[in-house]
Amino acid sequence: MTGGIGGQLGLAYAFVEREIALSKRYWAWEVVWVVYGIVTSLSVTYIGVAAPAITGGTVDQAAVSRFVLYLLVGTIAWRFLGIIFDNISEVIAWERWEGTIEYTFMSPVPRLTHLLGMCAATLVRALVFSVVTLAAIALFVPVDLSRANALSALALLAVGVLAFVGLGIACAAFPLMWPEKGLQMSYIVQAVVLLVSGVYYPVDVLPGWLGALSALSPATYVIRGMRSALMDGADLLSLWPEIWPALSIGVLSIPLGLALFVRVERYAKRTGRLKRSG
Amino acid sequence: MTTETAPRPGDTSPPAEAPRDAVVAVGVTKAFGGRGKTRRAVDRVTLHVRRGEIYGLLGANGSGKSTLIRVLSTLLIPDAGEVRVFGRDVRSEELAVKRLINRVSVDASFFKKLSAMENLVYAGRLYGVAPGVAREKASRILRRLGIAEERVDEPLEKLSRGMQQKVAIARAFLTAPMLLLLDEPTTGLDIRSKREVQTFVRDLRDEHDATILLTTHDLDEAERLADRIGILHEGRLVAEGTSAELRARYGAGALEDVFMTATGTRLDDADMAEGPAT
Numbered sequence: 425m426t427g428g429i430g431g432q433l434g435l436a437y438a439f440v441e442r443e444i445a446l447s448k449r450y451w452a453w454e455v456v457w458v459v460y461g462i463v464t465s466l467s468v469t470y471i472g473v474a475a476p477a478i479t480g481g482t483v484d485q486a487a488v489s490r491f492v493l494y495l496l497v498g499t500i501a502w503r504f505l506g507i508i509f510d511n512i513s514e515v516i517a518w519e520r521w522e523g524t525i526e527y528t529f530m531s532p533v534p535r536l537t538h539l540l541g542m543c544a545a546t547l548v549r550a551l552v553f554s555v556v557t558l559a560a561i562a563l564f565v566p567v568d569l570s571r572a573n574a575l576s577a578l579a580l581l582a583v584g585v586l587a588f589v590g591l592g593i594a595c596a597a598f599p600l601m602w603p604e605k606g607l608q609m610s611y612i613v614q615a616v617v618l619l620v621s622g623v624y625y626p627v628d629v630l631p632g633w634l635g636a637l638s639a640l641s642p643a644t645y646v647i648r649g650m651r652s653a654l655m656d657g658a659d660l661l662s663l664w665p666e667i668w669p670a671l672s673i674g675v676l677s678i679p680l681g682l683a684l685f686v687r688v689e690r691y692a693k694r695t696g697r698l699k700r701s702g
Numbered sequence: 703m704t705t706e707t708a709p710r711p712g713d714t715s716p717p718a719e720a721p722r723d724a725v726v727a728v729g730v731t732k733a734f735g736g737r738g739k740t741r742r743a744v745d746r747v748t749l750h751v752r753r754g755e756i757y758g759l760l761g762a763n764g765s766g767k768s769t770l771i772r773v774l775s776t777l778l779i780p781d782a783g784e785v786r787v788f789g790r791d792v793r794s795e796e797l798a799v800k801r802l803i804n805r806v807s808v809d810a811s812f813f814k815k816l817s818a819m820e821n822l823v824y825a826g827r828l829y830g831v832a833p834g835v836a837r838e839k840a841s842r843i844l845r846r847l848g849i850a851e852e853r854v855d856e857p858l859e860k861l862s863r864g865m866q867q868k869v870a871i872a873r874a875f876l877t878a879p880m881l882l883l884l885d886e887p888t889t890g891l892d893i894r895s896k897r898e899v900q901t902f903v904r905d906l907r908d909e910h911d912a913t914i915l916l917t918t919h920d921l922d923e924a925e926r927l928a929d930r931i932g933i934l935h936e937g938r939l940v941a942e943g944t945s946a947e948l949r950a951r952y953g954a955g956a957l958e959d960v961f962m963t964a965t966g967t968r969l970d971d972a973d974m975a976e977g978p979a980t
Binding site: 526 | 734772775776777778779781797800801803804805807809810811812813814815816820824825827828829830857
């Protein structure tokens with residue numbers, strides 16, 4: 425009934441369907457997250473628009489437009505990747521809160537299928553949120569995308585998804601390991617990644633030790649590459665120096681994250697931490 | 703110990719010649735805690751549950767009933783001992799065991815914002831039951847349990863505790879488990895709901911080829927439902943047999959007297975002393 429790739433896809437789809445149904449039932453909260461996303465992204469974008477007023481100097485319109493696009497790419501890309509990281513790293517904490525974790529872990533679904541299903545559901549959510557946010561911002565701020573290479577930008581975003589899925593799965597294991605503090609730890613990881621990845625500024629401005637951390641963050645390469653693609657029309661070949669490090673982190677982090685999760689799951693089953701909610 | 707041949711690793715189907723024993727647990731031990739404060743929740747328990755029988759595990763709160771059920775459900779890994787479900791080892795053949803079992807716990811474990819039907823269709827998907835089949839089967843079971851058709855699409859949080867528990871039982875039967883683990887399924891239910899659930903459990907056992915392991919601290923329920931009863935006290939199985947056998951062995955007129963003689967305490971007193979279930 426559930427054998428083969430088709431069967432596993434069917435099992436994974438159960439989680440997509442469940443998450444869509446939950447989004448409909450928690451629609452008011454979804455509206456909150458969308459509005460919050462639009463408002464924060466718009467606020468950041470207005471910093472760019474206000475650059476001449478803030479600096480007190482003369483900044484030509486082209487430079488302002490470039491600055492606005494610079495900030496916009498950072499904020500949208502970060503929101504997209506952040507949703508993926510948040511949703512995946514909260515897989516355990518969320519089910520604990522709902523009280524369904526034991527039922528999910530008792531079901532005959534391989535952990536890989538379970539997590540892939542959750543990743544697919546997360547991807548759908550992140551795409552919907554990002555498209556709505558982008559559309560809303562376009563209504564308020566004129567964005568110059570005349571030189572943009574959309575294909576390159578999308579390719580980088582896809583690479584970013586891989587890397588953040590791996591990172592999210594690894595952090596999802598934290599609440600299994602430390603029921604009281606695990607989720608908080610994953611939020612700290614996300615905050616540090618935000619700081620060192622050059623979301624709103626080039627990583628060159630970071631002090632040396634933080635700059636070293638930025639090299640480890642996949643978001644550094646993804647966002648820098650997306651800026652080159654959307655602001656300067658860079659093609660895939662010229663973006664390879666940004667693609668390969670992010671891709672390598674993704675290719676390594678997914679199996680490592682899964683291995684860590686499975687190991688920690690066994691630890692939780694040995695120590696009775698599966699159900700504890702802190 | 704059973705004498706059945708070991709199934710092939712990775713094979714998730716029930717054994718072609720299903721063993722006579724549905725559950726074989728030998729010397730199962732599970733302890734929690736650490737740093738010198740270890741407590742044995744289950745202490746060298748050995749029990750056999752025959753295929754097709756209802757086995758009642760009777761014990762006060764904290765006697766280890768739920769811990770043992772969690773071990774059988776693959777949610778806890780025992781520290782020592784061996785557990786086989788229809789000949790399959792819960793540790794090395796976890797996925798195969800999961801396909802053979804389902805569990806109803808004292809807390810209903812649902813996505814409370816989703817409707818009964820949404821929860822049931824989701825559960826069906828996890829066990830490879832097509833949504834159309836799941837809907838039809840769920841409607842039939844819910845009708846039989848006395849849940850009106852118009853309530854099945856309401857969010858579960860709007861249903862009473864008794865109705866939620868009936869939905870949990872419907873969910874378990876929906877997947878046609880060979881072994882059904884009922885962990886205090888009627889705790890907290892009013893008398894009428896309790897009777898309905900008990901009748902349903904008995905009827906379904908008679909109609910289907912299901913084995914039921916029922917934990918309870920309700921003497922009347924154990925007497926009413928169970929073919930054989932095991933008494934668990936402080937993690938140890940201190941008595942086992944049919945109700946008549948136990949009464950004869952302990953020279954007692956009622957199961958309550960059997961419990962008192964076997965454990966040295968009254969069930970109600972033990973419940974109060976131990977506090978919440980483990």
